Amino acid sequence: MSTKILVAVKQVAALDADFEIRADGKDVDADFLIRDLNEWDDFALEEAVKIKEAAAEGEVEVVVVSVGADEADEALRKCLAKGADRAIRVWDDAVAGSDSIAIARVLCAVSQRETPDLVFAGAQSSDHAFASTGIAIAGLLGWPHAAVVNQLTYLPAAKQAGVRRELEGGLLQTMQIDCPAVLTIQLGINTPRYASLRSIKQAAAKPLDTLGLADIGLSATEVGESGSLSRVRRMYIPEKGRAQMIEGSAAEQAAQLAAIIKEYKGEAA
């Protein structure tokens, strides 16, 4: 293997339709969380696997890493089924309560151990959406970095990569970046594949290593609340504005919608 791409992924959580806040008021009760691989990370993984598949057999290795308790294995197995070569999960109870920066500290330590040529992370997570983990890894590593990349040109072992960042309002910006680098990947950069039944079976045989903090040279104080730059004080369900609901059969609802549109058009005319 001459080139290695490390993809940092997260097992995110979405909420059940009815959910309750935990007794300590700092998070949602875990019973109401529906877990899945972060959507952005799916695109990041696909981009790495695409580079691997375009290169000669055995030239590029794709390693996925996640920081999480046992349940994160599910996300990692999914990545292995979609083409990653091996997976690493890091956990210690001391990691609980970590913000995105403390998680980045763990991922930085894994990067130093793995010495990849590129690190990919999703541009943000769907649950807490800090949009900062990937770039924090880069800062801690001291590596060049680019955020919200929606097109990438990279040849294995190259000293630089061509990236296109997605800015606001339909504006894009192209640039060259020195490698090794950390890139955060935006939705739409590719079309992530579905894992086939066969690949899911094969993934079960791929290596998934579990590491503790000592394995990556971190102490308990460098993670969790003490290693974080923010701390959750309170989580609550906000009072939200609520639309005036149009009830009735589909025909009745559509008739009212038609009336709203006709009223608007009457005003506009």
Next chain:
Amino acid sequence: MSGILIIAEHRRGELRASTLELIQAASALKSAAGGPVTVAIVGPQPEQFVTAVSVTGVDEIVTVTAGSADFDPDTQTAAVHALINARSPSLVLLTHSVDVFGYAGALAATAGFGFATDVFKIDHENGQWLATRGGYGQKVNVEVDFPGRTVVVLAVRAGAYKPAEGVAQPTVTSLAITAPVARLRPDEYVEVSSADDVDMTSAEFIMSIGRGIGEESKVEQFRDLATALGATLGCSRPIADSGWLPKSRQVGQSGKTASACKLYVAMGISGAIQHLAGMKHVNTIVAVNADAGASIFSVAKYGIVGDIFEIAEELRGHF
């Protein structure tokens, strides 16, 4: 540590409007911060933006002549770090923007500043800063604090505060920094092409479709419906990313803002925060969605919980 430092944001020679919102936020927090409000401008010709940020609430403007006209994360990190060392603010305000995604995490992680992003409310309690942001797809609010951090850096959601107004005469000083060697070399800007000549920013009546349509073959019936209604057909991100409609029809943060829109009908759009950023200001929003818990209903004026295909078919009969 006192006072508030605001980092102005500019792109292609124009100050970004969100900078004025940060000034408004800082004005409200000024007494809590116990010090001046300072706006810093980093760029090759920072003086060009001095007038634009000389608004009520600003005490001082600091110019940092560094970098190229294009955003460079290393230059920005070095400049903001130097500004924090020079002015010792207790609070630093940035915009939660794509450029800020590109450096804020690295700055905070390496310097150990208190840090939160996508913040829409800032409070000061018992000498400590508190920030409120969303969680789990905006279904909860999360209040965070920063124990033991003397400097807190917050990236504030665009639109969370109104822009500051009124002319002021702040003092203008400059700060010299040692610019790092660039590791990114910007090439060019590319506008998402308008493949079919549509301009979402000028459309007054938009009907947008989202993930709820399920498959590409359904696009046609909504295109037909939009034509019958006299609406411009728009979409949310997944539809454009799948190539079902051109990117030029995408409404949202990374797509187009429905600036001129007066009536917005959202069909099968759950209402991700990035989509809402492009349309929540519209006066009359009607949302049709199968999920009664969809976020779109929190910004819509009228809501219909139902099957979008049935509603669409019934609606077609009225026009």
